[in-house]
Amino acid sequence: MATVTLTINGEKVTREVENRRLLVQLLREDLRMTGTHVGCDTTQCGCCTVLFNGDAVKSCTVLAQQADGADVVTIEGIGTAEKLHPVQQAFHEKHGLQCGFCTPGMVMNSVDLLQKNPSPSEQDVRHWLEGNLCRCTGYHNIVEAVLHAADTMKAKA
Amino acid sequence: MYDFEYAKAKSVSDAAARLKATDGAKLLAGGMTLLPTIKLRLAKPSALVDLGRLGDLKGITVAGGIVTIKAMTRHADVLRSADVAKAIPALVTLAGGIGDVQVRHRGTIGGSVANNDPAADYPAGCLGLGATIVTSKRELAADDFFQALFTTALQPDEIITEIKFPVPERAAYIKFKNPASRYAIVGAFVSKGPKGVRVAITGAGDNGVFRIAAMEQALTKSFTAKAIEGIKVDPGNMLGDIHASSEYRAHLVTVMAKRAVVACG
Numbered sequence: 452m453a454t455v456t457l458t459i460n461g462e463k464v465t466r467e468v469e470n471r472r473l474l475v476q477l478l479r480e481d482l483r484m485t486g487t488h489v490g491c492d493t494t495q496c497g498c499c500t501v502l503f504n505g506d507a508v509k510s511c512t513v514l515a516q517q518a519d520g521a522d523v524v525t526i527e528g529i530g531t532a533e534k535l536h537p538v539q540q541a542f543h544e545k546h547g548l549q550c551g552f553c554t555p556g557m558v559m560n561s562v563d564l565l566q567k568n569p570s571p572s573e574q575d576v577r578h579w580l581e582g583n584l585c586r587c588t589g590y591h592n593i594v595e596a597v598l599h600a601a602d603t604m605k606a607k608a
Numbered sequence: 609m610y611d612f613e614y615a616k617a618k619s620v621s622d623a624a625a626r627l628k629a630t631d632g633a634k635l636l637a638g639g640m641t642l643l644p645t646i647k648l649r650l651a652k653p654s655a656l657v658d659l660g661r662l663g664d665l666k667g668i669t670v671a672g673g674i675v676t677i678k679a680m681t682r683h684a685d686v687l688r689s690a691d692v693a694k695a696i697p698a699l700v701t702l703a704g705g706i707g708d709v710q711v712r713h714r715g716t717i718g719g720s721v722a723n724n725d726p727a728a729d730y731p732a733g734c735l736g737l738g739a740t741i742v743t744s745k746r747e748l749a750a751d752d753f754f755q756a757l758f759t760t761a762l763q764p765d766e767i768i769t770e771i772k773f774p775v776p777e778r779a780a781y782i783k784f785k786n787p788a789s790r791y792a793i794v795g796a797f798v799s800k801g802p803k804g805v806r807v808a809i810t811g812a813g814d815n816g817v818f819r820i821a822a823m824e825q826a827l828t829k830s831f832t833a834k835a836i837e838g839i840k841v842d843p844g845n846m847l848g849d850i851h852a853s854s855e856y857r858a859h860l861v862t863v864m865a866k867r868a869v870v871a872c873g
């Protein structure tokens with residue numbers, strides 16, 4: 452067991468964890484922040500994507516102890532039901548989801564893309580989202596949504 | 609996932625001492641190979657020694673015709689490095705083709721080289737450029753470092769600290785990806801420079817990454833794709849699986865090597 456302290460969505464959190472505790476388990480099971488999903492056990496699906504010191508990572512493959520001192524942003528940290536993040540709004544408007552299971556990871560990875568590249572091409576979006584799998588949409592509307600979010604975010608800036 | 613001891617290494621020598629003191633201890637770098645393996649119970653280390661806090665194991669320098677990449681440098685850092693893009697653009701292509709964005713944000717060059725997965729990209733870059741692997745104990749030529757599938761010259765308490773790549777006149781890396789995992793089914797790294805002409809192949813060999821002497825000789829005489837089109841590898845020495853038979857891999861080796869020569873420009 453060890454004590455870890457990290458910043459999650461702007462708030463300092465301290466917890467006792469087992470050495471084998473994964474960041475995603477800390478989020479979902481200890482903190483009951485269940486917006487971050489787990490879709491596989493092979494680090495392939497991207498449902499568990501969060502921002503980790505500003506970069507999108509798969510929280511199912513980071514130990515809680517590796518996150519000690521880190522700044523983590525989850526899907527709960529970017530918008531609210533009343534005031535969606537522009538990427539969430541765009542997924543809503545462009546029908547970028549069906550069952551919604553992959554959506555938190557898709558949104559978080561897209562947020563990372565747009566903070567690093569505010570004007571991505573369609574090719575850039577498809578390449579960036581390679582590590583996020585969706586079994587429903589066929590990706591078309593997800594890509595549309597991210598391109599739309601880029602436009603609305605630039606218009607607001 | 610079975611539990612394990614966990615320690616944040618305070619220095620390279622601290623990490624080496626911990627590896628020596630604990631039977632079954634393993635280094636943890638980006639965790640992009642080791643943690644999935646532990647989760648699937650394919651590995652059961654007794655302790656993890658985390659290199660993640662060692663700032664002096666991170667960074668890239670270019671000096672005297674050598675690009676030095678420290679072990680804990682992430683794939684994303686190589687991809688974004690203007691210095692590497694200027695000196696050895698083929699390494700930027702290689703780093704940018706590893707896995708996906710999230711994997712590149714955690715995975716490191718040291719972990720990738722230490723792991724020597726037969727389908728990994730960096731082993732081809734190291735062998736194809738004639739890199740030197742610098743460890744906590746010694747310096748090893750890539751030719752001596754990679755030994756067999758998932759097997760290297762590393763001793764149990766030896767730590768990779770950096771990798772030195774001589775800057776070539778030209779180099780290119782072309783990989784035929786597995787569409788699901790994005791690991792190489794066949795990847796060819798070709799270079800011409802201070803170490804002569806080198807052709808290294810990953811993804812295909814049943815003993816891991818390898819060079820093709822016949823292609824290197826042919827390219828030394830004439831650096832054209834045509835010079836190697838008739839040179840084939842023996843399917844008997846290639847991996848075969850549901851993704852690609854050994855015959856198909858043998859065929860792809862020549863195709864990818866030719867494309868890499870063309871990409872060298």
Ligand SMILES: Cc1cc2nc3c(=O)[nH]c(=O)nc-3n(C[C@H](O)[C@H](O)[C@H](O)COP(=O)(O)OP(=O)(O)OC[C@H]3O[C@@H](n4cnc5c(N)ncnc54)[C@H](O)[C@@H]3O)c2cc1C
Pocket residue numbers: 493494495634635636637638639640641642643644659679680705706707708711714715716717718719720722723725727728729730762766767768769789790791792
């Ligand atoms: C979905 C997915 C897709 C991937 N696709 C690709 C791909 O297309 N191409 C590719 O090449 N790789 C791919 N990878 C692997 C990825 O590149 C890993 O990052 C890399 O193989 C291991 O690096 P790491 O830093 O994560 O090491 P870890 O997983 O932390 O460690 C790997 C091994 O190396 C040892 N080790 C780590 N650092 C050192 C050191 N400094 N000295 C000595 N030993 C050390 C560890 O003890 C362990 O045995 C993929 C991984 C995933 C999850």
Ligand code: FES
Pocket residue numbers: 488489490491492493494495496497498499500509510511512
């Ligand atoms: S849960 Fe699938 S990548 Fe993390």
Ligand code: FES
Pocket residue numbers: 547548549550551552553554584585586587588
């Ligand atoms: S919307 Fe169902 S998995 Fe993507």
